[in-house]
Amino acid sequence: MLTALELMANGNLRPSHLRAWEELWAGSTLELTGPDDLSRALIGCMFYLLSAFPSLHEAPGHFGGVSPGGLSNGGSGQDYWGHVFWDQDTWMYPSIGLFYPQLARAVLEYRVRTVDGAKDNAEKQGYKGLKFPWESAVSGREVCPEDIYGQQEIHINGDVTLAFQHYLYLTQDMSMFTEGRGSEVIWGVADYWVSRVTWSAEEQNYHILGVMPPDEYYYNVNNSVYTNTVAKFSLEFAVELAALLKYPAPREWQQVADKIKIPFDQKQKYHPEYDGYKKGECFPPLPTFT
Template structure:
């Protein structure tokens, strides 16, 4: 870090009605880079272009992507603020190819252990912040994956030290990927991080079809290394003809050393299935255990009460910390009946800690939107506003203002509730599915800059109709021509999408697909 010395006091000269002071800080990985950035800043100050250049850069970003509503001003400000802070924590687009150190729940380390998580990288990056950013910026999405790729050796060491094969990504990761979490029990048991990382890789592949990332960019090493880890981590239960994962901490960290965390097992199942899919793309022969475990891993379910217990032995009505089982529907996309989905939402909403982390209620909102209950969803989304402090839309981790500040994880969950809730966007194997639904207080939703298969799209969702416009090739599409797209509505209507033209149709579910494709979306 290089910085302008900050005076303890400043004085306005008596002969001037106004004066300004500028204090500059440059942060970089090397002293040479920091000095270069600092010198550039000094030049911008001297020419009066420091603030104007900043404004120009943000104007370009807002033109590239934005999420706004016609409706409550508080909701709109929260959305804009979330995008602003998340984009601030990721690399700039022109530096996205440079080594990236990941995003911590509070951004750069700025406080003590209980305030900002020491600047370490958790599942917060891959599960909570990444999905919204990846929908707009393939380059930034790729930078996140490349961070995980650079920590492969550390992940391999983590697995070996615990007596397992493959890759075990750190619960708290820094530069090397070796686990820097100060709590050994968490290091050993909070293993769902492995599946969370793979979900990010899968979403990137489905959005871009960038096989080179997996062929030569070492992406396949990550996906297959995690699959090998699950093979060595599961245990076989011959009595019930199923695989178990024992002794884990689920996303709900109120519990330790539990068996068959429903989220952990489900995300392991998803990552194994993606490993098999990727193997077919790359003509790789997968070990038969990948398929066998994916088919037979236990997903706890109570057939009488028709809901998913959080883990083996969970008692309905027992308090939970945060969104856990409700994540089965979104983001995991596990197929369940509407009755079971509703039961999961109702049962866990009633026992979720009101002072739990801020990203939780957005996931409940997504679930209710899936069920067509827009007003119920909005009621839960409103709980997020207890975590937002005016005037700068700063998020606290907990509703009472405690915990990490500025809590990027909460912003990521909130942004997803609108991006994937109001639109119904689901990034699937052969399509970008949608099922728009707005609460009564929102007249319209504008989502600009959605990137899919090399195309950049703008969406305008209203109460009765949807307009889609293909603007231009997406950032990061390279020299490859973007795939021609078409809207396929669930009613059977097909509408070609052409660059520079808008199409409008009545609000209903459908998919965006390659125009030449005859494929369909496959359930997870």
């Protein structure tokens, strides 16, 4: 492959740049009926998102994930130092998954390459399976500067596995789970949830205690509705994948999935953010699952 300097020297840098973008846009043409501003905004969002991903022709092993700051450049706030968060798997991934399966797989393969670090994180916290870091870099070990986020914002595990689940449903590509070690991620996270829950004899269900929900203004709360829901999804997908691969799934995966607490206020007919949440307190918007 020619380097940028070689392309510049022979006058082909700009033409090659244009060809690369033409190829990308051919995969995600958006035609909207409505205000031009909306169309420009959506295309602009896709442009910046694609700018942070590797070329379609680049080996996925070189991909180090996407930071919420995109192509991080430091400066004030340091743009999270280029670390990878749940934003990659939850917010950035769906658009890429719909239009660019190859790039979507690169996201999953990045997580696969950090499995050893995720295993180390779980062991250090006294749990089984895999615990993906709240802030991830090359190794998969926790690199968040403040310990509480890595200890308590454990919904990251469900965010990671949800991306794998979306990939399978969108592409039907089982090779990610047979040859690409995706099953190791799914089953390792399931083992983590089983070791992380606590049985409540009073309520006759499983609780997840001492967490920070996506709403980071609160911490050390019990039964974050988002955390518990993605844990349930993780476990159910682990059972589903095991059936597809004819793998004997541990009974605990389905048992915990069936009995994990999903907070719901029967009187007011809504899901409180966590146990003890008072209706009216502000919290940020969360993803919608369908």
